[in-house]
Amino acid sequence: MEQASAAAQTPPTRPALRKKPARLGRGHFRRFGAFYVMMAPTIVFLLINNYIPMVGSLIAFKNIKFAPGETLFESFLRSPWVGLFNFEFLFKTSDAWLITRNTVLYNAVFIVLNTVIGIAFAIMFNSMKNRFLAKFHQTTMFLPFFMSMVIVSYLVYAFLNNELGLMNKVILPLFGANAVEWYSDPKWWPLILPLVNTWKGIGYYAIIFMAAIIGIDDEYYEAATIDGASKWKQITAITIPLIRPVIIVMVLLQVGRIFNADFGLFWQVTRNAGAIYDTTRVIDTYVYQSFINAGDIGMSSAAGLYQAVVGFLLVFTANLVIRKISKDDALF
Template sequence: MKSAKRSAFLYELLKNKVLYMMFLPVGLYFLVMAYLPMPGIVIAFKEFTYNGGIFGSKWNGWTNFRYFYESGKLWQVTQNTVLYNIVFLALSTAASVFAAVLLAEMTGKYFKKIAQTFMFLPYFISWVTVAAIAFNIFNYDYGVLNTILKKLDLVPVDIYGNPNAWMYLLPLFYVWKGIGFTTVLYLSAIMGIDHESYESAQIDGANIFQRIWRITLPMLWPTIVILLLLGLSRIMRGEFDMFYQLIGDNGLLLEKTDIIDTLVFRSLVQMNDFGMASAAGVYQSVLSFIIIVSVNWLVKRKNSDNALF
């Protein structure tokens, strides 16, 4: 029985050997880059030394996690990561649905095209360039904002020394960077709505606001829900690129802007604090996994078409 199974397996491999060989490059890539590091999570339960490496270092149980918890970082970065992600998700959904609905109703073809091209610009540039833009505007000594404030005889503001300001600026930058992209997603969903429903509603005397409220938005709802769920499943994963470029290692801002990803990076690369970095990293990976699987389970129960897997 067992050998029959094995020979069926070998037969399949032999029969399609060329195809399996064709899969090999990508298969090997993920084996090395994704699967090989996975056992390395044991490092979170060890006291890392360079000589010992991942597998030779001494076990120390939950010490790293206790340290992560007792430093107060665990609660702080979890809160920041989750809250920022919720705000990002809500604002960018609202802004892009708003923009998509307006773009769909606009009559001027060229204006529409040019506006959309403009809105796509931030999507194509790197966060490094965004950091340069932020520096140009908010830099205390020479920034445009303070130049204007000084001209108006107002007191210059120190944005890079004020953590509260970034609670508003980070969501703004996030929406700004992605609005062209997400608007296209919703716009193409609107374009897919059957035209006849609009026409018959118009004949029945519905004005354009009623048509948007009663037809466009309800028809967009499934798309909104799918994109929200996709976003929700990534709620423990922070936008490292944005936070690291805009905030960097500015200690004044960390309390309100440190997320799990920046904490892991800083602990690992700058402070060589392997205990903190690996404990926070494993905490994030495990929690993320649980969240994705549960979100998917919930979606599947309601409507299996929308499930992620």
């Protein structure tokens, strides 16, 4: 009886009301018009700089032939369609496996080093008690990121020059080792190139990860310290899990360019030495050399489109896998 009377006194719950979809009327634009105005410059910039040029991807399916006095657009309209013929340039060449292997493996190593070392330096900077020294080290490490790859190539050449380089003249003699012809011996470059790439770009990744670490509430670390957790335990149980979304985003952004190599790194730093092509030639440098020799703009466009499509598919697939594992950590 008591349950029945309580149920009688309880007012019936109303069914959940469905939200009506927002209509694009005068009231909508009156309310959100300021935001559309703020978005307009960025949208126009993206359309002009990112989306309209995508029409040029059609060049990859044409055999562009220039005639005297013609513009590129006129040549594009007059040139015949060749289907996937330009893509055969990448897949049927004898160096296809070599350049693809080098591009993918180098970028895979770069992703691992940038992520692991970037997180390590970010944690170290954040743990430093002296704020002045922490800022000084951050600035010093970030400086190479702004250097042109041409400058970096000359710095590397100052170390690796066969006759006057610091390695052959000072460092190797200290250990009783013989001089090395660095630009003629390909076996050293799988170590040199990741080292140079990490030195140049690690400051950028360290700053990104440090910004994420700074956003963590100090109460987590205070509670862990009271419970007797060591520094390593705090890093593995608090820091890494809480910055995991940032780590995933940074890795996905790098995965999207795994088929794109840093042209300056592989062209300038190696000084385009033919003796070390087996370990330094990648898709970008190979396409550039072939374009210089053949002057075929269609083949170059096909290579760029191939890299963009594969990069998009890799990002989409990697995000799909992350979404299956942890939906909250997915990028989209």
